[in-house]
Amino acid sequence: MSTTIRKAVITGAGDVSNVSVVDGPISAPERHYVQVRVLYSGFSGSDINMRLGIYPFQKKAPFTPGYCLIGRVNVNGQDSNKFKKGDLVACLSVYDAEAELANLQEKYLIPVPEGLDLQQATALILDWNTAYGMVMHSANVSKGQRVFVHGMSGAVGYAITILAQLQGAEVFGTASPKNHDAIKQLGATPFTYANKDWISAMNELGGVHAVFDALGFESWDESYSVLTQKERSILVGYGGNLPMLTGQPPRSMAVPVTKLLAQNMKICKRRTTFYYIGRDDKTFVPDLTALFELLKQGKIQVPIKRVYGLEDVPEAHKSWNTGSGIGSLLVKIAHDTLV
The missing domain is CATH 3.40.50.720 (NAD(P)-binding Rossmann-like Domain)
Known part of the structure; x- marks a missing residue:
């Protein structure tokens, strides 16, 4: 059974005309996968390189971009029981984060402490x-x-x-x-x-x-x-x-x-x-956990340069690396209704 969602899609290598936001289906999560309702996605140079078709070993178009996300568990696939519905999780997804729902391997989901600023946490x-x-x-x-x-x-x-x-x-x-x-x-x-x-x-x-x-x-x-x-x-x-x-x-x-x-x-x-970050690196989860703790303790403040809406993803590609300001770029997918 599939559900219709809004998602960004890169349809080919080239300019911003290859980026659109469309309605499309998402299936139920497979075995060892978890379906996450996305709240925030990161937006970075990897998005631009994927759109240009020069990111190392990237998928062939069409695909949904979005290298990382924070969201809440929506549905567990078969044999996925580490998280329950509503749990707040982070993921270095590599793809699929710029969408209302994403099916992700359970092993790559990381619990996010409640109470953190979710925009700052996504940038981590x-x-x-x-x-x-x-x-x-x-x-x-x-x-x-x-x-x-x-x-x-x-x-x-x-x-x-x-x-x-x-x-x-x-x-x-x-x-x-x-x-x-x-x-x-x-x-x-x-x-x-x-x-x-x-x-x-x-x-x-x-x-x-x-x-x-x-x-x-x-x-x-x-x-x-x-x-x-x-x-x-x-x-x-x-x-x-x-x-x-x-x-x-x-x-x-x-x-x-x-x-x-x-x-x-x-x-x-x-x-x-x-240096190339990888979600299978043995340091990835401990490092992210340490960063969550630094944010919780107020030892770091994460500046957010701009937050786009999902419908504004093409504009994010157009305006990347323009304007003044410091910090990370994000895409807000949905409001967190559990807070």
Whole structure:
């Protein structure tokens, strides 16, 4: 038996004309699946890359996007008994979150503590969990280190900035000039990416202990150049957003990632890695649980740049990376009627 729902659909690779919101069927959840009534979905660069058709190993169109969600359990499939109807859950869904209902594997559902701000909690699943993994595991940032973050006013870049500061690091980075004042209020030091002043400034300080670079391609070469050689240091590459942000044609990540990792063949104190968050990673659930606790205790505040409605998903694609403001983008699917 199927139910008719509203959902976003990407019908092919290309411009925003390939994004629409339609009525469509959803079947009852299969064995080991749970049907979730979606409250909020995240919206990020992965949505844009999927629409462009350049996200690694993505589904063939048509498909419903939405990389993460928070919602309430609606129906359990056969042999699914971990949650009951109405339970609040989070999921790194990868697809299907931008819809009124989503059928998700039970093993990927994570309980969400009641009482959290659900908009902020949704941003933790992908944006902040990505940042947490890089700061805490990839770079192991510690007190007294110097850290450089590209895109400090973006969702992940902002999270890296805050989490690195919580570890006691001094944070520098790049951001749009319109957001420099807001970055300075955090106690961090922003530069403008395009003029490259940040390269000479960091080298005059003796280099940094960690760089987090979501731009990729030529930017990874520049970021590598500001790593300190006096102590162990690391460049953490992720994303590969440079063509998307500069309006260039889509480019394959295979060569730049290979080149990035090949830097490790040098005999020196500089290291490189490429970070990709995965819901099967052994650190994924513990890291998200830790972030929920930080939010509950008020140790982090998660800025939300804009919240779109489900019907506004095409507009979200049009306006991505425009306008001022800092933080994560969300899609509100439904009001939480249980609170």
